[in-house]
Amino acid sequence: MAGTLPAAGTATAAADPQRVTVDLAASEGPVMHGANGTLYGVSDDGVPSDAALAPLKITSVSQKPEGGAQHPNGDALTVSKSFFRNGGGEILVMMQDIYSKWPYEDLGIDDYLPKVDKIVKEVSADPNSDRFVYIPFNEPDQIWYNLGTSDQAQYEVNRDRFFKDWKTVYQRIRAIDPDARIAGPNESGYHTRLLTDFLAFAKRENVLPQIMTWHELDSSSLRNFQGNYDSYRAIEKNLGIAPLKINIDEYANRRDLSVPGQLAQWVSMFERNKVYANQAYWDAAGNLDGNVVRSNIPNGGWWFFRWYAGLTGNTVKVTPPQANSIDTLQGLASYDKKRRQAQVLLGGSAGDSDVVVQNVSRSVFGRTVTATVAESAWSGYEGQHAAPRVLARTKVRVAADGSVTVPLRGMHKMSAYRIALTPGGSGTPSTASVPWSASYEAEDAAITDGKVYTQGTVSNANGYAASGTKDVGSLNTASSKVDFTVDVPAAGTYDLAILYGNQSGTPATQKLSTDGEDPVTVSYPSTENWTYRAKKDVTVELPAGRHVLTLAKDDAEVTLDRIDLTARTAAAPSASYEATLADISGKPSYDYSSSAGVGTGALVLRSGDKAVFDAYAPRDGYYTVVSRANAAVKLELHGEKVTAAPGRALRLYLVAGNNRIAMTAKGASVRSLDVSGAGSTSGALSYEGASATLTGGAKLVDSAHASAGSYIGWLGNSASSTAEFTVDAPKSGRYILVIDYAHNDRRDNGHSYNTDIMSRTADITVGSDAPQKVTFKNTWSWDDYWTVGVPVDLKKGSNKVTFGNASAWAPNIDRIELGRVIG
Structure with a gap:
């Protein structure tokens, strides 16, 4: 390891x-935490979830103006609610994303100016208008103005037209919003020629941007950025311009996003130079540019940024x-x-x-x-x-x-x-417990009727990331299979993680066999495409020694990248979250007098202090939570509070992915918060779609992929179309309502690279309470069911839980589950 x-x-x-x-x-x-920004990383209120957003302390995001036609979601004012609610910094408004085509249709400055007026009026009227930044032009070196031409005479003509338009739009923004912060020129790359001319012009005409922006979108940026930064600061100095705030508002390639080792290279150079930076939007909106799974589940990239957010001093x-x-x-x-x-x-x-x-x-x-x-x-x-x-x-x-x-x-x-x-x-x-683990690349295995493909590399930086830069695809014939030869040190249970891609449009299956024995079926949820890598976790029992694990085609094609085998050393997963590394508020103190146990000392909480832990759950269900403290503490989870006695186990309901658990105390020395379990559903309430009362056009639809063979479809798009579940709660209190849902709404506008997936919403009403609007992210296919957990309050006995959407379609609903937060 x-x-x-x-x-x-x-x-x-x-x-x-x-x-x-x-x-x-x-x-x-x-x-500064400046390099954790995203472009279209937030698509809707709830996508990504609050628990995925808040821990990262994101300093800036770039989004389209309200109603912009470039993408179907990600409107700046709409997403600002969740972004600011979760501690976000500022929102850069990509004003030209008001247009629908890419590159933007060039209808002339006279067409653009009324759009500018509308955007600025809406943003300046927002209560948080001071936290927005206007970006009037995007990549003008390529779009509308062709400022990258090598023909000097033509460059000067194009440059002068751009400068004229920059001044016009800049003054137009300031006329409506005198305190506006404006960023630019926002080139697709760093160009000394243009920036020298631009800064001289902007200083002379009093139209300097408040924030300097350009893009770093190539592997060479890892080599060249420092020189670009130094060059830019020298231009400022030579022109007598005080150093401007810099935001590299698009950085990195597909092969970098989601990859902790690649992200470490980018973030280190931006943080060292104290510049802000937003990751590029190459694929789907709402997943923090490839760093959060579904809406609430962390991947390796998310944890890297969680670490980055935890740096202090x-x-x-x-x-x-x-x-x-x-x-x-x-x-x-x-x-x-x-x-x-x-x-x-x-x-x-x-x-x-x-x-x-x-x-x-x-x-x-x-x-x-x-x-x-x-x-x-x-x-x-x-x-x-x-x-x-x-x-x-x-x-x-x-x-x-x-x-x-x-x-x-x-x-x-x-x-x-x-x-x-x-x-x-x-x-x-305490010595870290590191189980035996080994990885095996698919391209190094024995391949039958498949093909090795090369993915993201330095020379093909916008190819998708793949382990070892290769994967095995075209496993699309009846005889297609990949035989992995593995060697394990001891007999026992092993966790098998399969990195894969599934673009078949429905859950796909392969047959997994060990040494040619009877196979078992492995089912793979859909992914955006064959190379947008996901991970399937299964278990295998293996005797000590060498074996051949075979993954063979079953009902559909699946791309294979790598498998990881890890010895299982405990009955259930567990993790200790160290208190000295938790998010804090107030003025707790740190006690390092003893390094026994988890080794990083203790956090001393007094009245007014708070520590927040980010606890991972592999699935929705009940987990054992233990406070390693010398006195009682209060825990808050999903809006419910409970007292945790020292060392005493609590049974708490966690949602799949990240869970923010807040801890307070009037006086306690805390070493860690320990979480263990695999997500038990014992004691939870479960209701299939067939048990709901349907009205209006909502109806039960047969499906082999639904848990009980059917789901609720055609729900919403009318006030009369609803689904009502009758829930029998054993106790009053706070519950987590988990909805299994699916939908695959998307807009195909011919965009050259973005996948314009769309979210759906449902209004959920419990009893006579006011309805909650809940957002459901696209699940990549109509037959893949994901979960969303929503805190609700139930009274003891019968409760009505109603789903609807008067103005648009709600997602298809397979089933619901309810677990009391304190089990």
């Missing part, structure tokens, strides 16, 4: 590991093995003297590395530190990722020169790693 630390006193495994140095004495200024200088190089080991680090913590995030290279942290103050950390290493692996764009596994937790002595060396061995290129350093204190940290 990657990233393990050798035992104290042993030699390192690698002969010549790469070296990364972190200098805690070389501050770069406060952590100042960033400090990191020296990688190769600066400004494509696809190499890069990192960023933070040092919070008040919290007595240092954190290092790094990734982008396979193999071994020594991370040398210099100037570790003994007055802050003591003579020893606890080094905790965790890995966020690539799980695909649509592949779920549990809480990152702790690979090592070791007490390390601070050397005489004030340094600490943390060796990482066997790193994975697509993974990112976090090293947390905290004072060692007394005691011994």
